[in-house]
Amino acid sequence: MTHNFPKVTFPVIAQGGEAQWHTPTALANWSNTAQHWLLDPASLTAKLKSCSSEFAVQLLGQRESSLLADEQRWLGPQQNCVVREVILWCDQQPWVFARSVFPLKALAEQQLRLDELGDRPLGEHLFNQPDLRRSEVEISRFQADSKVGNLHQQLGFSPSTLWGRRSCFTAAQQNVLVAEVFIGASPLAQENLDD
Numbered sequence: 243m244t245h246n247f248p249k250v251t252f253p254v255i256a257q258g259g260e261a262q263w264h265t266p267t268a269l270a271n272w273s274n275t276a277q278h279w280l281l282d283p284a285s286l287t288a289k290l291k292s293c294s295s296e297f298a299v300q301l302l303g304q305r306e307s308s309l310l311a312d313e314q315r316w317l318g319p320q321q322n323c324v325v326r327e328v329i330l331w332c333d334q335q336p337w338v339f340a341r342s343v344f345p346l347k348a349l350a351e352q353q354l355r356l357d358e359l360g361d362r363p364l365g366e367h368l369f370n371q372p373d374l375r376r377s378e379v380e381i382s383r384f385q386a387d388s389k390v391g392n393l394h395q396q397l398g399f400s401p402s403t404l405w406g407r408r409s410c411f412t413a414a415q416q417n418v419l420v421a422e423v424f425i426g427a428s429p430l431a432q433e434n435l436d437d
């Protein structure tokens with residue numbers, strides 16, 4: 243299936259201040275949709291594939307980059323890191339913007355094959371690792387005028403506060419910090435619109 247993805251400037255997030263990552267609290271007040279999408283520790287790729295007939299990864303870019311201040315807390319003050327940003331599409335609709343960062347040396351870990359990913363989902367490699375561990379989830383709100391909020395509007399959706407989650411995967415002694423923001427036609431982004 244060919245995809246005619248919209249052009250999106252990479253990186254979407256080039257500086258800090260977008261997010262205020264924190265441990266989720268007051269879960270009892272959360273909607274079922276919020277709990278379903280923000281807290282599930284399973285592969286998001288697998289979940290999106292299970293609720294759509296056509297799933298695609300739009301690779302916005304993957305290159306060496308410095309870490310944002312709030313990323314160093316997970317990966318340490320690494321000098322040489324790689325940033326990867328994607329949009330995940332379900333049935334020709336954007337559902338998730340994801341930014342993953344990992345040390346440059348992780349590219350050399352052959353079983354991780356992060357240098358060969360291209361537009362194949364990162365999760366399909368990570369969740370195949372026998373020693374995979376995942377940290378607790380942090381969440382953050384993204385304002386409508388944030389870079390991710392602007393991306394949401396660029397993709398044709400009304401201004402809205404968005405929600406994202408972040409967790410750190412460890413496999414082959416490498417850390418991969420993955421942030422996923424629910425945008426576009428995703429149920430969580432649409433729920434915010436219904437507020």
Ligand SMILES: C=C(O[C@@H]1C=C(C(=O)O)C=C[C@H]1O)C(=O)O
Nearest residue numbers: 285286287328340362363364365
């Ligand atoms: C971590 C996963 O990988 C997904 C795929 C990504 C990618 O291809 O860059 C990034 C974030 C995730 O939504 C997952 O499937 O859970």
